[in-house]
Amino acid sequence: MAGNQYRTNSRTKIMAYLTANRDQAVSVKDIDIHMKEEKCPVNLTTIYRYLDKLEKEGSLIRYTDEGDKATYQYVDRERKCGEHLHLKCTACGAVVHLDCEFMDEISSHVLEHHGFLLQCRNSVLYGLCEKCREKAQKGKNTD
Amino acid sequence: MAGNQYRTNSRTKIMAYLTANRDQAVSVKDIDIHMKEEKCPVNLTTIYRYLDKLEKEGSLIRYTDEGDKATYQYVDRERKCGEHLHLKCTACGAVVHLDCEFMDEISSHVLEHHGFLLQCRNSVLYGLCEKCREKAQKGKNTD
DNA sequence: TTGCGTGCAAAGGTTTTGCATGGCA
DNA sequence: TGCCATGCAAAACCTTTGCACGCAA
Numbered sequence: 001m002a003g004n005q006y007r008t009n010s011r012t013k014i015m016a017y018l019t020a021n022r023d024q025a026v027s028v029k030d031i032d033i034h035m036k037e038e039k040c041p042v043n044l045t046t047i048y049r050y051l052d053k054l055e056k057e058g059s060l061i062r063y064t065d066e067g068d069k070a071t072y073q074y075v076d077r078e079r080k081c082g083e084h085l086h087l088k089c090t091a092c093g094a095v096v097h098l099d100c101e102f103m104d105e106i107s108s109h110v111l112e113h114h115g116f117l118l119q120c121r122n123s124v125l126y127g128l129c130e131k132c133r134e135k136a137q138k139g140k141n142t143d
Numbered sequence: 144m145a146g147n148q149y150r151t152n153s154r155t156k157i158m159a160y161l162t163a164n165r166d167q168a169v170s171v172k173d174i175d176i177h178m179k180e181e182k183c184p185v186n187l188t189t190i191y192r193y194l195d196k197l198e199k200e201g202s203l204i205r206y207t208d209e210g211d212k213a214t215y216q217y218v219d220r221e222r223k224c225g226e227h228l229h230l231k232c233t234a235c236g237a238v239v240h241l242d243c244e245f246m247d248e249i250s251s252h253v254l255e256h257h258g259f260l261l262q263c264r265n266s267v268l269y270g271l272c273e274k275c276r277e278k279a280q281k282g283k284n285t286d
Numbered sequence: 287t288t289g290c291g292t293g294c295a296a297a298g299g300t301t302t303t304g305c306a307t308g309g310c311a
Numbered sequence: 312t313g314c315c316a317t318g319c320a321a322a323a324c325c326t327t328t329g330c331a332c333g334c335a336a
Binding site: 005006011045 | 314315316317318319325326
């Protein structure tokens with residue numbers, strides 16, 4: 001499927017950025033800035049098209065919180081992200097995979113008690129990761 | 144807070160539509176269409192401004208899934224929607240409030256096992272409600 | 287009359303599309 | 312050479328903002 005595609009400088013660098021940030025959701029703007037810093041500026045269209053391609057291939061999860069703009073996260077395709085929920089930190093964008101046994105309990109409860117068949121694909125729980133929680137604690141009186 | 148506002152035909156009809164669909168998330172476009180059907184067309188700006196006002200008052204939840212457009216749901220302000228998760232049907236937009244004891248288990252697990260402090264405010268789980276699941280079952284071989 | 291509500295037009299931002307050019311294999 | 316990738320410009324889309332007018336109280 002993903003065989004007939006060319007290896008270009010742009011795509012290599014974008015992919016490197018995505019994999020380096022695989023525990024985080026990044027925006028198109030993030031990528032744009034990064035590419036400029038890398039002295040390899042690319043058109044926004046190119047970024048959108050590449051991300052779109054990767055998402056269709058299943059190499060990326062696309063998050064549509066934030067309302068105005070989407071964010072993306074690289075995932076190994078073997079990770080079966082369609083079968084568990086994700087926790088996304090609203091402060092830093094870090095993403096935690098909820099791929100533990102508790103996942104089954106959630107699905108079961110929701111189905112049995114609320115008649116709801118959970119689809120993990122787009123479901124994201126938001127909150128604060130440990131690091132950002134600690135930061136928030138410390139910085140309570142600063143701004 | 145919400146005292147000094149006038150009662151207008153437009154707002155009355157929009158509010159009626161929202162409360163009539165309180166188990167569902169509706170979009171601005173939905174409201175626009177409804178108002179035209181009601182022979183009471185309003186400018187989109189008016190809809191946005193009113194929804195914005197209601198959201199700030201706490202009478203509406205604003206969902207930002209779907210990526211491109213927001214959807215809104217009326218809630219009684221006593222319902223404390225900031226303290227529980229919501230299940231939204233991807234087929235019909237129906238919304239179920241997860242305000243049961245299991246909610247505590249989710250919060251606890253996520254915090255203790257993943258170091259994550261859950262924020263229910265924007266967290267939405269997606270899936271199929273009972274009705275739509277049944278429909279999907281029956282209509283499996285149609286398109 | 288006062289000041290909130292509304293419509294209109296314009297602008298902002300993100301994302302998509304068409305077309306011609308450029309570059310990998 | 313053949314096809315994919317890219318850049319550029321323009322458009323589509325949702326949403327916000329400014330300003331003047333209309334209308335409820």
